[in-house]
Amino acid sequence: MLRVQGNEDGCSPAIPMELDCDALCVAIALADQALHGGELPRRDYAELVAQVYQGIVGGMPYLRLLDFARDRVTESSPSQVVAAA
Numbered sequence: 001m002l003r004v005q006g007n008e009d010g011c012s013p014a015i016p017m018e019l020d021c022d023a024l025c026v027a028i029a030l031a032d033q034a035l036h037g038g039e040l041p042r043r044d045y046a047e048l049v050a051q052v053y054q055g056i057v058g059g060m061p062y063l064r065l066l067d068f069a070r071d072r073v074t075e076s077s078p079s080q081v082v083a084a085a
Helices: 021-035 042-057 062-075
Strands: 002-004 017-019
Touching: 021 042, 021 062, 042 062
Parallel strands: none
Antiparallel strands: 002 017
């Protein structure tokens, strides 16, 4: 586990939290799978990974989280999702 300390920039956690690196790796993999090889702007991708991560540490089943991630990608405007070259 990695310990993350919050700061005042508004993007970091407001309180210290434990980061489960294994859960984060799974969240990234699920987000990538939901994108089908495409890309989102960095901030939108980070938000998607964070939401999936929260679901993982909250005990949600991976398939349900993958469906959630796919729905989020589908809801993004087509101009935001960039196909991989």
